Amino acid sequence: MLSPVILKRVLETESTALEAWNRLKNAFQNNKGPRVAALETQFVYLKLRDMPSLEEYCQRLKEIGTQLADLDSPMNEQRLVLQLTRGIPNEYDVTAALINNSLPSWVDVCNMLQSDRDRQAA
Incomplete structure (x- = not known):
């Protein structure tokens, strides 16, 4: 719209x-070049602490990736996963290490982090 x-x-x-x-x-x-540069900056500097929830953090990273692809600057799923782990706080260090070692799919990563969050809350 x-x-x-x-x-x-x-x-x-x-x-x-x-x-x-x-x-x-x-x-x-x-406006393509400046838009790509702005989105790349947002992507690199986005942290979980900047977002209201883990779900919204994951969603925002994915949205930025989609917007970059729409501007002919696609990123692969591995880069999305690695950036996601860079932006999470120390409470998720063990899960982040597992993610970085095995590089699972985007959906699996989001599920792993949600499970870890639920475990911490319990």
């Missing part, structure tokens, strides 16, 4: 849908 500000930029009276699409495409492609 486009914000009202962007809609006003791309929609013009008497223009076709293709013309509006091309204006929208150009607006985003012209």
Whole structure:
């Protein structure tokens, strides 16, 4: 869904849908480099302590990865997993070490961390 500000930029009276699409495409492609740089910075510096919950931390990292892929700067699952472990606090050191040694899938990593969080809370 486009914000009202962007809609006003791309929609013009008497223009076709293709013309509006091309204006929208150009607006985003012209901003591609700076957008990739900003997302990379967010990705590298995001920490669990910056987020309200573990689930939201995992989701935000995944979203940034998806946004980067949309900008032709994809990252593999291994990089997502490694960055996730870099951003978690010391309470998760044992689980992070297991993750770093075996590099499981993204879903498995999120489940492992949730299990560790639940264990700590018990």
